[in-house]
């Protein structure tokens with residue numbers, strides 16, 4: 001057992017996090033995200049607001065039988081009773097009880113301005129709404145967290161009422177007071193001072209929780225300031241999802257609390273799952289809004305602290321061998337602690353030392369001739385417009401080929417894609433691929449809503465029967481750039497495609513004067529790399 005002090009994590013990705021534009025989740029997605037959060041060891045998972053929408057009612061109904069959460073406690077979100085209403089016939093409170101979760105979180109007004117103007121009632125009634133609701137939920141056996149909406153703004157204007165609202169909740173047995181920076185405008189020194197005052201008032205009668213939004217770019221800093229002042233629960237969302245600029249990013253604040261501030265945040269051995277869970281959640285929630293969307297545009301931010309693909313990437317140069325000798329001199333924490341890894345970024349500037357480092361990172365022994373070959377190829381291809389820094393998977397394939405490796409998963413005899421405009425003005429796209437796998441030839445036709453989608457579909461139709469693991473590999477981003485004369489002769493198109501298998505993400509590149517050819521190169525590499533990784537996983541499993 002650890003003797004370190006504990007800070008609980010309360011995840012609100014499935015409620016607050018889904019307020020962000022362009023993110024939508026089915027009930028199925030939400031159940032899968034909850035499993036990932038449990039895998040990471042999050043203490044509380046807010047499932048949604050039963051009653052606010054039918055999807056959330058269905059979520060809690062299915063959660064009862066379908067969700068197995070050994071670590072996390074599921075929380076239903078709601079609000080206090082209506083002004084001048086009764087708790088017994090309040091629909092919101094009834095929905096909360098019917099969700100049958102052990103814990104509930106109810107939003108309450110702690111800013112006098114909102115009570116007087118939004119609820120149109122008196123401050124006494126505002127206080128009674130909190131007291132009655134907590135009492136009712138406690139009488140029904142629930143653990144009750146009270147979410148003090150606009151707490152920091154309210155406290156700045158009328159501290160007396162803000163504290164009365166909290167007091168009403170604590171007297172009736174609330175377990176947690178959630179201090180919310182709902183508009184997201186607070187700064188760390190303000191949060192720290194106010195939380196310290198609240199802590200001095202309540203001492204250990206209740207657990208203080210902090211809920212921040214990132215409108216000043218300070219959500220993580222505000223959460224940490226609150227913990228310094230005595231908060232022992234932090235609310236936030238995976239990958240910083242949430243309305244406007246997002247909620248406190250849990251993938252940043254968790255390692256900060258655990259590795260920098262010395263708190264006990266996740267159960268033993270779970271922090272190492274952070275990068276993987278972050279990727280899984282991004283994959284689940286960043287699906288296209290409908291099945292027509294060809295490719296989506298919300299991959300995990302590569303520059304995300306701790307979990308991003310670039311978080312521990314070193315642009316190789318003169319210092320590369322120094323980095324290799326003393327990694328801790330160049331990295332603020334060991335990336336393995338959060339399940340990430342050191343990555344050396346290679347470009348045409350790379351010398352032998354860099355290529356050697358990269359080959360060691362990949363576990364790919366290379367002799368001097370192979371290294372020289374890679375350096376020459378990099379120079380030649382980058383001159384044509386390739387940019388390998390941005391395409392780690394294409395680089396790995398290039399390096400493997402330099403050692404004499406040739407991928408033999410499949411060969412493509414031909415590929416054709418046709419786009420037609422129909423008389424009604426709609427466009428259709430159809431791709432045909434002729435593929436050999438071993439000595440078996442097959443022809444596959446697929447439709448898509450664009451050429452890349454159609455080619456991807458046709459190639460998958462050919463490969464999936466032989467390589468069923470490919471079903472887990474999804475394209476997550478597709479970027480096109482037109483490069484002009486500076487680096488190449490005439491205008492050429494550079495295509496970068498990102499993909500994920502839910503655990504890792506990778507990027508491939510294609511360059512050609514023809515956008516379809518450039519896309520095809522990137523897509524081809526992406527599939528080959530996916531098959532290579534499936535092979536590696538399979539042989540690792542067989543070796544165990």
Ligand SMILES: [Zn+2]
Nearest residue numbers: 016182211213
């Ligand atoms: Zn919020």
